[in-house]
Amino acid sequence: MASDKRPPITLACETCKRRNYVTTKNKSKKTHHILVIHVQNSPGVLNRIADLHEHCQALADKIAAFGFIDLPPIAQYHPPAEGVEETYADWRSKQKGEYPLQLYTIHYHRRSHSVFDNIQQLREAFPQEFIMNPIDAEARDIVHGDQVLIASKHGQVVRPVSVSPLMMPGVCTLPEGAWVERDDESGIDFAGATNSLNGTHLTGQGEEPWNTCVVQVEKWTGDPIDPDAQWPQRVIFDVPEDFIVGGGTRNE
Numbered sequence: 488m489a490s491d492k493r494p495p496i497t498l499a500c501e502t503c504k505r506r507n508y509v510t511t512k513n514k515s516k517k518t519h520h521i522l523v524i525h526v527q528n529s530p531g532v533l534n535r536i537a538d539l540h541e542h543c544q545a546l547a548d549k550i551a552a553f554g555f556i557d558l559p560p561i562a563q564y565h566p567p568a569e570g571v572e573e574t575y576a577d578w579r580s581k582q583k584g585e586y587p588l589q590l591y592t593i594h595y596h597r598r599s600h601s602v603f604d605n606i607q608q609l610r611e612a613f614p615q616e617f618i619m620n621p622i623d624a625e626a627r628d629i630v631h632g633d634q635v636l637i638a639s640k641h642g643q644v645v646r647p648v649s650v651s652p653l654m655m656p657g658v659c660t661l662p663e664g665a666w667v668e669r670d671d672e673s674g675i676d677f678a679g680a681t682n683s684l685n686g687t688h689l690t691g692q693g694e695e696p697w698n699t700c701v702v703q704v705e706k707w708t709g710d711p712i713d714p715d716a717q718w719p720q721r722v723i724f725d726v727p728e729d730f731i732v733g734g735g736t737r738n739e
Contacts, residue, residue: 553689568688569700574657586639586701588623588659592681595662604666605723611716615679616649619659619704624650627705634707636675637661639684639700645707646679647714659704663697666721677712 566572569589576584597613598604617637619629629635631650636643637659646661654660661681668678676683686696 567699568696569686571657573701584701586703588619588657588702588704589699590637590639590659590661590681590684590702591699592663592685592697593660595664597662598664601664601666604664605721607716607720610718611714613662614647614715615662615665617646617659617661617679617704618649618651618654620654620656621650621652622656623659623704624648629704629706634711635704636707637679637684637702637704639686639702641686641700642676642683643674644676644679644683645709645712648704659702668718678715 571589572578574584574587574589576582594600595613595615597609597615598606603609617635624630629648629650631648633648634645635648636645644661661679661684663681665678665680667676667680667683669676669683681697684702685698685700688696
């Protein structure tokens, strides 16, 4: 394949002063316009550049104080916190680690984030299933409909499992937004809230801890949990029986 590298450009200083761009062509006959910014004898431009540098440094120092991971100014791949790389104890040899599955969180038809999660009809239609690939399920003696314990380094949840070939091996998912139902003694969340599995670390990488974490999954051997729709409905706010939508009561 022919190289598309541009030849070096040599221009006299006077040429640069006469126009704001130069034109060159490479071997493929493509024309490139290169912008030239002149700062010589332009104190206003130099002052604005100095002001911008001072502002950017102050902003960078402020952001750095949050403890975000440092990123270079040039776009390049960095492994996300608790991404696929962390499912391996040894990335080079591809030896899986203590938490060999990457779990990512999805939006769910049952609710809008956490809103409407107490609606019984929606809980019956969408049972907050944990979804995993058949290969990963078979390796753990798990079949569709089983209840499973999902554990991360941050917490544990129990959920019914949906085994689906639509999920990639090594990857699993659990819908975000469920209302926590944590057992105080064991610390297990039986509602399957993804916040029970995700950490609190901030990354500044465009993904945050509520998007992804690494987990291990096994068949749940404790007492089976009832379907969500059979749980007593949780009502956060008491609404008067004579309440009228839009304000007021029927007695007014």
